[in-house]
Each structure stands twice: as structure tokens, then as C-alpha cells.
Amino acid sequence: MSELDNQAPGRHLDLGCGTKPRNPYGCSELYGVDIRDGLSAPGAVRIVAANLCTAPIPFADGFFDSVSAYDFLEHIPRTALDYVQGITHFPFIELMNDVWRVLKPGGIFYAITPAYPHEKAFRDPTHVNVLAAKSYRYFASPHLLGQMYGFTGEFQLIRQVRINPRGDYEPQRASPARRVLRLLDGLVGRRSHLVWEMRAVKPDSRLTA
Numbered sequence: 420m421s422e423l424d425n426q427a428p429g430r431h432l433d434l435g436c437g438t439k440p441r442n443p444y445g446c447s448e449l450y451g452v453d454i455r456d457g458l459s460a461p462g463a464v465r466i467v468a469a470n471l472c473t474a475p476i477p478f479a480d481g482f483f484d485s486v487s488a489y490d491f492l493e494h495i496p497r498t499a500l501d502y503v504q505g506i507t508h509f510p511f512i513e514l515m516n517d518v519w520r521v522l523k524p525g526g527i528f529y530a531i532t533p534a535y536p537h538e539k540a541f542r543d544p545t546h547v548n549v550l551a552a553k554s555y556r557y558f559a560s561p562h563l564l565g566q567m568y569g570f571t572g573e574f575q576l577i578r579q580v581r582i583n584p585r586g587d588y589e590p591q592r593a594s595p596a597r598r599v600l601r602l603l604d605g606l607v608g609r610r611s612h613l614v615w616e617m618r619a620v621k622p623d624s625r626l627t628a
Contacts (some may be wrong), residue, residue, distance in 0.1 A: 425465045429484030432521065433478070435491035438465060443529050452476060467484035472510050476517040481621075484519050488530040493546040511548055512568045515558050519572025524621035530572065531584065534613035555579060555615055574617035580627060 429447065433440040436451030438460050456468035465555045467479050472495055492511070499508045518528050533539040533550040555563035559576045 424467050432483045432486045434488045441489055443487055446484055471514055476521050478521050480520050480623050481523045483526060484523055485527040486518050486522060492530055493534045496547045510566050510571050512565055516570060516572055517623050519619050522619035526619045528617045530615040537611040539611040550613060559617060564606050573620040575620050576617050578616040580614050582612050582614055583609040584612050
């Protein structure tokens with residue numbers, strides 16, 4: 420059962436959405452961001468064009484109840500060098516700062532990405548950011564290891580699980596059949612993807628936690 424199942428519908432943002440933005444928590448307003456301009460999709464209020472490797476998420480602070488990233492984080496570079504100014508940037512850190520920024524206090528970030536050590540994490544030549552089981556520690560308390568690289572937000576890990584994505588793999592309570600499949604997937608090495616579900620911790624959410 421997801422953290423937002425019993426809450427009123429709100430606004431959701433899907434990163435790298437293409438023409439099929441996801442809405443895992445069933446929010447009443449769905450928005451998307453994609454690198455391509457001029458996109459639209461049934462049920463979406465708006466899809467905004469932005470290259471999130473180089474630009475911030477083009478929405479206001481605290482605008483969303485939830486944000487999702489399906490097979491997207493692996494395409495965000497870890498490091499980038501501005502050769503003109505001689506400055507090193509960390510685009511993935513900056514993206515995570517922005518995800519935290521656009522979430523409301525207590526808002527949920529849901530991400531799924533192919534992960535180490537499965538070969539799907541490396542198969543695609545555009546995968547430049549391979550995540551592992553402990554990568555969440557750079558963004559979640561009490562660790563917040565990303566602060567040394569400029570991470571200024573704070574998340575609380577709700578759930579992390581390895582899965583073999585089948586069809587529609589939204590956050591859900593696994594059925595007995597799905598749990599058996601998950602066990603079998605683990606035995607034969609098919610759990611290729613890592614799921615993160617994290618809550619944005621902000622001053623207001625600390626008061627109500």
C-alpha cells in the first residue's frame with residue numbers, strides 16, 4: 420500500500436515522461452517534463468520541455484504531492500565540467516535537489532532504475548548513472564552523504580526493493596503470486612531494477628511527522 424493511498428488527490432509530476440506520463444498515486448492533476456518540445460498526452464495538464472541534465476525542473480517550489488522517474492535517473496550524468504568557466508557540476512545531485520524542492524513537505528518521490536550489478540544497468544550506451552543498493556544514503560537521513568557534493572535536501576526512505584518489471588509496475592502491495600514471482604526472479608537473477616520510494620523531509624513535515 421503506497422503512502423498516498425489514503426490521501427486526497429493532488430498534483431503529480433513524471434520526469435522524462437514522453438507521451439505517456441505515469442501517475443502512480445492516482446493524483447487528480449498530472450504533469451510531465453520531457454526533453455522534447457510540443458508534447459501532450461491524454462489526462463495530462465501539461466508536459467513541459469526541459470533538459471534536466473542542464474536545467475532545473477521548471478515548476479515552483481512545493482508544487483507537487485509526488486514526483487516519479489521511470490527508467491530516467493540512469494540517463495542523468497553524475498559529473499559535468501564547464502570548460503569555459505572551469506567549474507565541475509554534479510547534475511544528478513542537482514536534479515535530486517530540484518526533486519526535493521518541487522515536492523511539498525512530506526511529498527513522495529518514486530523512482531525505478533536498472534541497477535548494479537545487473538547487466539541491464541550497463542547495456543544501454545546512454546546509461547551514465549549506475550545506482551546501487553546503498554545509493555539512497557546520499558539523499559536520505561540519517562546519512563545524507565550527498566551533502567559533501569552540494570545536496571541540500573533531505574529524504575526519508577520509505578521503501579527500497581529490487582524487482583523484475585512486468586507490464587505496469589506501480590507501487591503496490593505485492594500479491595502472494597507476485598511475491599512468489601519475486602522470489603523466483605531473485606533465484607534466477609532477473610531482478611534488474613531498483614525501486615525507491617522516499618518522502619521529502621522539510622520543516623513543516625517534521626512538525627507533523
